[in-house]
Amino acid sequence: MTDAILSVENLDVSFQSHNGLIRAVRGVNFDLKKGETLAIVGESGSGKSVTAKSIMQLLPKKTTVINNGSIVYEGEDLLTYNKKEIEKIRGSEISMVFQDPMTSLNPTMKIGKQVMEGIIKHQDVSKKxxxxxxxxxxxxxxxxxxxxxxxxxxxxxxxxxRQRVVIAMALACDPKVLIADEPTTALDVTIQAQILDLMKDIQKKTGTSILxxxxxxGVVVNMAQRIAVMYAGQIVETxxxxELFYESNHPYTWGLLQSMPKLHQDRSVPLIPISGSPPDVSQLHDGCPFAARCPYVMKVCHSHMPDQSKLSETHSVACWLQDERAPRVEKPDLGGETVDRTETS
Known part of the structure; x- marks a missing residue:
């Protein structure tokens, strides 16, 4: 993709443990375009944060094994960079906002000094x-x-x-890419909306690409232009x-949408949770990792992982239901007012 500022290609990340290698990220591919917001969505343990920290090279060196793949930023593979080279990029060109602002802020330092640190380190400016x-x-x-x-x-x-301060720190050196890892989870709904609106407003003013x-x-409605759905270390639909809200084709995406409140849904109508629990990534076998929880599971799902099927220039899905030999299934009712189309155009 020529207009991509960041491209993750076939990324495979494992962690060494007493039980051998744990494959946390398996063959992940995505592009982040200049000036766009891409959301990676999935349950806890799906590999989202590992993917983000791989870009920033913030994973523990002693236990992390990157088996395959590349992370290309403006034509350069960051995985080939040494410590000094990646530190020059980190914070100045690619910045990250973490979930809990208190883990990103030093309680003994004044806010102004913490925001200034990145500016002084990466930019040739005076203290004034x-x-x-x-x-x-x-x-x-x-x-x-x-x-x-x-x-x-x-x-x-x-x-x-505090989260606003952390965002200010991330923006200190005018980064081209801003990675926001669960930036609103620790906040109440009202503040959550304010932070997301703030990020949208900053993007309009600065042209920063946001992952x-x-x-x-629900967090990414009216914010992201594209969405990648991740499950058990793999991207299952993009x-x-x-396309994701109205034309999704993976049962896991359907499950996420069914478990999400709709704009004008009767409160007496219960949400439908996804049955079961995410798999233990240290115990994964051949086949689709969602097979054990999928209501449409077929025999082939247990033995072979489906390839990505390209449904349009922007839409792809990894599911055996897309195979011409698969039975036709009726998509569940996902509700008609999940996304306000006027806001996202």
Whole structure:
């Protein structure tokens, strides 16, 4: 894809354990275009965060084994970079926002100094210029009285305001790619919406490409242009927002959509959870990893992993139901008002 700023190709990541290698990410492929938001969605343990941390090379060196693949950023494979080279990229060109802001902030340092750190490290500016930029960043992310709050400590901010500070730190060096790993999970619904709106607004102003990692499809409604659904270390379906919400073809995607509240759904109608639990990735065998939980499972699902079927230029799915020999199944009713089309166009 020529307009991709970041391309992950056939990535395979394992961890060494007492029981041998645990394959956490298996053959993952995706592109992040310039200026777009791509969401990777899936349950806990599906490999989303491992994929994100692989890009930033934040996984523990002693136990991590990257068996295969490449992570190409602006034509360069980051997996070939040494420690010094990746540190030059990390924070300055590719930044990351983590789930819990308190793990990203030093409780003993004032907020202003923490925002300034990245600016001073990666940019040739004076301390005075760094202070000015840090204040501007805090204003950009909506911190009231930014100049005064520069001298505050993290515990003096609410959870939502701390997350805004973390976003300001991630934006300190004008990165081209922003990776947001479950950036709103620890926040209440109202603050969650504010943070997502903030990220959309920043993207419009800066043109930053955003890779958002989440377990909740509802988080990415009206934010992501494309979605990759991940399960047991593999991407099982990829498409535009509308393709995934209105024309999805993988039973796991259907399950995620059925378990998500709809805009005008009667509250007396129960949500439908996905039966069973995600598989233990250390115990995976041949075949589709979703087979044990799939209501449409066939014999072949247990023995062979399906290839990706290309349904359109932007939509692909890995499911045996796409095989011409498979029985036709009726898609479940996923609700008609999951996405506001006017907002996402």
């Amino acid at each position: 210029e760094a202070i000015t930029k840090a204040k501007e960043l805090l204003e950009l992310v909506g911190i009231p009285n930014a100049e005064d709050r520069m001298s505050s400590y993290p515990h003096e901010f609410s959870g939502g305001m 958002i990692i989440t377990h909740d499809l 498409g535009t927002l509308e």
